[in-house]
Amino acid sequence: MTVKKSDINHICDLSKLRIDENEISTFTKQISDILNMINELEEADTNEIKPMAHPMNMSQRLRKDEVISNNDRDLFQENAIDSEDGFYKVPKVID
């Protein structure tokens, strides 16, 4: 399987990662290698095997619908880079 330069740029775009132009060839090769390894796994016959969603053979424990959390806004906002008036402040985004 071959990965194109445009694929790497697309993945970087989705992941919000910036990489140097000269790194692209490195990542192209590494991601191609990973995909090739996955392709090798495809050779195993899995026709009789059900897809696995989780490695543990257990099911989800459910929580009672109860409000327990308190308002810890001030505590949490101490960790924020910027906050004002109870809001978190982030660089302006207009969609």
Place this chain on the structure above:
Amino acid sequence: MKWETVIGLEIHVQLACESKIFSSSSTKYGMPQNTQASLVDLGYPGVLPVLNHQAVVMAIKFGLAVDAEIAEKSIFARKNYFYPDLPKGYQISQYELPIVFNGSIEIPINDKSMKTIRITRAHLEEDAGKSIHDKFDNASAIDLNRAGTPLLEIVSEPDLSSSEEASSYMQKIHQLVRYLKISDGNMQEGSFRCDANISLRPLGSNVLGTRAEIKNINSFKFVEKAIEFEVERQKAILDEGESVTQETRLYDSEKNETRSMRSKEEATDYRYFPDPDLLPILVEKDLIKEIKKELPELFDQKVDRYIKQYSIRKVDAVEIAKNIDIAEFFEALIHHFKENYQQAANWLLSELMGYLNKENISITDLTITADASAELLQKIHENVVSTSMAKIILKQLIETNDSVDEIIEAQGLKQISDRGQIEAIVKEVIELFPDQRDQYLSGKEQVLGFLIGQVMKKTSGKANPKMVNQILLEKLKENRRR
């Protein structure tokens, strides 16, 4: 070329849970910013989501009500994208193996016939927070109170072929979730909103055209308008021989237009994968059975029962059952007032609903109890008060805390149904207006209305109108004989 419209809707329903889908913070609407956002909602490292039992029960309830299959095993997936109101960088949703799939619902079209709309799936997911762009000059404000609010996303097949059908379907789903009490359905607060996928294809073709997705439509009227605008826009493009771009568009209700938001991501761009933090949900058959047993009476059954059990006219039964709050009020009303069910329906639909519409409030905003309403109906039924007096009493009942009897007493609104008393007044009126009497006797029957009016005036509207009419006719007849 003739084009055929193809529409599928994705409806987001906020589930009426007390706490969030994966955390124990409150889902209450309108609280101060970020006071209901816990570590889990904020996506702190090392926290784990724990699924809300009630959200699962509500999803199953919906599934059963639309004859869908309930997945014995369903899983959560991460939908990855970056936006500041999604702190984790992914939304926990369901992709493969949703909890509900293969359902259908019947919607009324053209007032008469019904159409079956297939429901592809309904899956559980968390809502994102809210970004406010005009709060600060050079920053966006983020409120994460809504982050993690439980949602059920209901996806239809592209079975809808007009804006009216889309609106009808949306209303039907809205009615259903309100009946099931799995959502308050409040559209102003965003508890019920939809995205519409719209495409055109040559009439008769069975290949789907390229679609545009219109986001976040929050009213039945807007869904119609947005679709109408979008259909015209696509038609113009296709008629020019050009092709529609697959993209996400936003409906602007003020300008009544849709405009491009961003070119649509492909599902692969979201890089969905099973969320390792959450184990598969296994739904036991017993739980489904238990929920099935507790399913409430739904719209169609209610209408049928109103007609059969209470002998109410069909149009009225439909009108009452349309809104579960009205239906519940009606049932409480006739629990206390059993004299005449149709009379109760008439009063509810014309008097009480009239008041609600005039004041633009909903029945749940009223402090008036079904009990007090039944008492008032009883007074009308027994001719203690006239219907016009009852209007005044109703207004007082709603606006004060007084009882029906207190209001009647204080305002002197008791209807005069004493035969002797009315006879005396009628006699007086006939003597006062001999010209009108003669006109009537010479065949000008419309003068009767004038004479009735005079009697009502003399009694300040309190005379029983039926009796006034009857007695007046009798007295005039006597005059004729003389």
